[in-house]
Amino acid sequence: MASRKFFVGGSRTRRKWRKFFVGGNWKCNGTGEDVKKIVTVLNEAEVPSEDVVEVVVSPPFVFLQQVKGLLRLDFAVAAQNCWVRKGGAFTGEISAEMLVNLQVPWVILGHSERRALLGESSDFVADKVAYALTQGLKVIACIGETLEQREAGTTMDVVAAQTKAIAEKISDWTNVVLAYEPVWAIGTGKVATPAQAQEVHDSLRKWLYSNVSPAVAESTRIIYGGSVNGANCKELAAQPDVDGFLVGGASLKPEFVDIIKSATVKSSSA
Numbered sequence: 001m002a003s004r005k006f007f008v009g010g011s012r013t014r015r016k017w018r019k020f021f022v023g024g025n026w027k028c029n030g031t032g033e034d035v036k037k038i039v040t041v042l043n044e045a046e047v048p049s050e051d052v053v054e055v056v057v058s059p060p061f062v063f064l065q066q067v068k069g070l071l072r073l074d075f076a077v078a079a080q081n082c083w084v085r086k087g088g089a090f091t092g093e094i095s096a097e098m099l100v101n102l103q104v105p106w107v108i109l110g111h112s113e114r115r116a117l118l119g120e121s122s123d124f125v126a127d128k129v130a131y132a133l134t135q136g137l138k139v140i141a142c143i144g145e146t147l148e149q150r151e152a153g154t155t156m157d158v159v160a161a162q163t164k165a166i167a168e169k170i171s172d173w174t175n176v177v178l179a180y181e182p183v184w185a186i187g188t189g190k191v192a193t194p195a196q197a198q199e200v201h202d203s204l205r206k207w208l209y210s211n212v213s214p215a216v217a218e219s220t221r222i223i224y225g226g227s228v229n230g231a232n233c234k235e236l237a238a239q240p241d242v243d244g245f246l247v248g249g250a251s252l253k254p255e256f257v258d259i260i261k262s263a264t265v266k267s268s269s270a
Helices: 032-044 061-070 098-099 113-117 122-134 147-151 155-169 194-211 214-219 233-237 255-261 263-269
Strands: 003-010 013-015 022-024 053-058 075-079 104-108 136-145 176-178 222-224 244-247
Touching: 022 104, 022 176, 022 194, 022 255, 022 263, 032 061, 032 255, 053 104, 061 075, 098 113, 104 122, 104 176, 122 136, 136 155, 147 155, 147 176, 155 194, 176 194, 194 214, 194 222, 194 233, 194 263, 233 263, 255 263
Parallel strands: 022 053, 022 244, 053 075, 075 104, 104 136, 136 176, 176 222, 222 244
Antiparallel strands: 003 013
């Protein structure tokens, strides 16, 4: 598949093709019967091949094994969180080692709901990311600003600081997907315009270029989350620095298939 050119760090360079990524975060939703219905829809769906799109769904912990056992082989599963270090006397927590033992390849870390509701700081999230990677997990690392921060004009300061905390704790970004999720757009029905999403993704890529390395900036997938649905996904997917989506409520509905199919927008222009 041919490369496309893009500007980063003020210089023109060849863009490494980044496989489109679509994650479905089911959050704290569903029953065993709901899971069967959702997985049946996914299993019967005609979607682009694994060469075009990587699909990962993240059910609640209690359904991970059920989903893993029923789900089509070209889709993977993710946990929605894991503990910051090796397991032990940490009631209610799930360790990275447990996920590895269950052959769960992915984990979502730093979601804004955990940052806001459970007080997870950027340093704590970064420690989680670093530890999960050392255990062999792949990480969807979430960052994003609140409405107050956006209105104050500090969006890039906030997401750069969140990304910097992670960058200070890891040296290998191969197994990291960065998920930009403006907090004001999560579950609200509001969505960043394609131009707003592209602006932040472009700035994040330039930050990686200047503060980590040009190679990491080129290869790291930066995905968007925040009220993504079947109606807006294609226009968002067409943005050059939007490499996919982390989908919330719509991942529980048949329209999640349409969101997966939006990967063809990217592949047709690559």
